[in-house]
Amino acid sequence: MNDDAGRPWGKLIATGTVTAILYSLLFAFEQDVMATFTRTDGLYPLLPVAAAFAFSFSHGAFTGFFWDALGVKARPQAQQRSDGADAL
Amino acid sequence: MIDAQFIELTAGNVAFLLIVGFIGGLVSGFIGSGGAFVLTPGMMSMGASGVVAVASNLCHKFPKALVGARKRHRFGQVDVKLGLVMAASAAAGVWVGAGFMEAVRRNYGEAGSSLYVSVTFVVVLTLVGLFVLRDALRAMRKGDSEREETHRFARWVQSVEIPGTMMTFPVAKIRVSALFTLPLGFATGLLASTIAVGGFIGVPGMIYLLGAPSLVASATELVIAFVMGLAGTLKYAMGGYVDIRLAMLILLGSLFGIQLGAIGTTYVRPYMIKLVTAMIMLIVAVSRALVIPVYLGELRVLALAEPVATLLKGASFLVMVAALAVGAIVIVGAMLKGRQLPKEPYTE
Secondary structure: OOOHHHOOHHHHHHHHHHHHHHHHHHHHOHHHHHHHHOOOOOOOOHHHHHHHHHHHHHHHHHHHHHHHHHOOOOOOOOHHHHOOOOOO | OOOOOOOOOOHHHHHHHHHHHHHHHHHHHHHOOOOHHHHHHHHHHOOOOHHHHHHHHHHHHHHHHHHHHHHHHHOOOOOHHHHHHHHHHHHHHHHHHHHHHHHHHHHHHHHHHHHHHHHHHHHHHHHHHHHHHHHHHHHHHHOOOOOOOOOHHHHHHHHOOOOOOEEEEOOOOEEEEHHHHHHHHHHHHHHHHHHOOOHHHHHHHHHHHHOOOHHHHHHHHHHHHHHHHHHHHHHHHOOOOOOHHHHHHHHHHHHHHHHHHHHHHHHOOHHHHHHHHHHHHHHHHHHHHHHHHHHHHHOOOOOOOHHHHHHHHHHHHHHHHHHHHHHHHHHHHHHHHHHHOOOOOOOO
16 A cells, blocks of 8 residues: 555546536436437437547546555556456 | 437436446456446346447447557557458448347347347357356466467468468568458457447457467457447447447446456456456356347247246346356455465466
8 A cells, every 4th residue: 555645636636526527417418418419410429429538538537546546556567467458 | 308219217227337337347357358248238137228238338438448459559569450450341340230230120129139139148158258268277277377379270371372462460470361350350340239349259360360469469459449339339329329328327337447357457367367257258148048038028939928027037137246246256355365465466
């Protein structure tokens, strides 16, 4: 376990806030979002793609900082395999 | 008003999706897969139709694949050229497969699409699960020190010279005819559009058919997964099948899990990873097999009494929960045990 000094609290709070805002908007306007995001005309099919990118980058960064802040880290020298997620 | 093909989200559904997402992510980070083989059946256990579950899964998955591909590219493990060549025919496979899925749904309804997805799952998970189990048991017996050798079939493929079609892939260090990569990519895409997991064909195909090293194959698969996920999401979105709520809820839990699972791999021996993978695959296959009679009943191919159908659905759900629980317990248990051991990493 590391001490508190090196932990990314600021980044955790910043990315957490952006993620919380994105999810709040999605569910506050659930009906409208679903009606718009399932439209099949024009450029509407691009909306789920854009949303997936936005949520993924902000929440992905947040979760990375989350485990760092908790001090849960990979064992040294074995990190290459730890990055092997998503292959299948 | 939300279209009738999408499920109502209750507090219970949301909690289930978060848990499935987290454990699916944990398992996928641990075994090096996108976890869709847990997440798609998980969504279907909740009542989502096959086509919506696959579409939503592809949508949550492709940005994750991009992040993973960029990370592993930095380690020099990604053969971008091989990835893009495979991805081109994989995208075509996704397009064709998604079109087929939509036709199944149009002609046979939700039950038809769910049956199609479930049968594919049972066949693929059983075959791949048994193969991985055999590999894991062999690694357990021999220890993890096996040297990687090019399979004799791959050596034959590499020896075939077809003028005008030969391509060299520098990172994978192979030279093969495009006439082998094209059908392999196409089949990968076809499977991805059916069950949201293409890597079950892509990764072993690149290793055993083309002769790419396994580390390069699994890293390159991320490039293919990104392109396929993007193409699949667009194709399904053009039919209005992507449930963005399901996709983002799964993502919410899965990104927490995937990072923890990836950390977990550094605390265990490699054969443990394969063993957990095989175990979960086979349990999920049983869960999907249990509901096949229910879909056949809905299609009136089979006369099934209502209580029996309810019982089978419940049993399928419980088996699915058991698969997730087994995965989570083994992974977290291994991590806790690993943390107590002296700091000597296990490396491949």
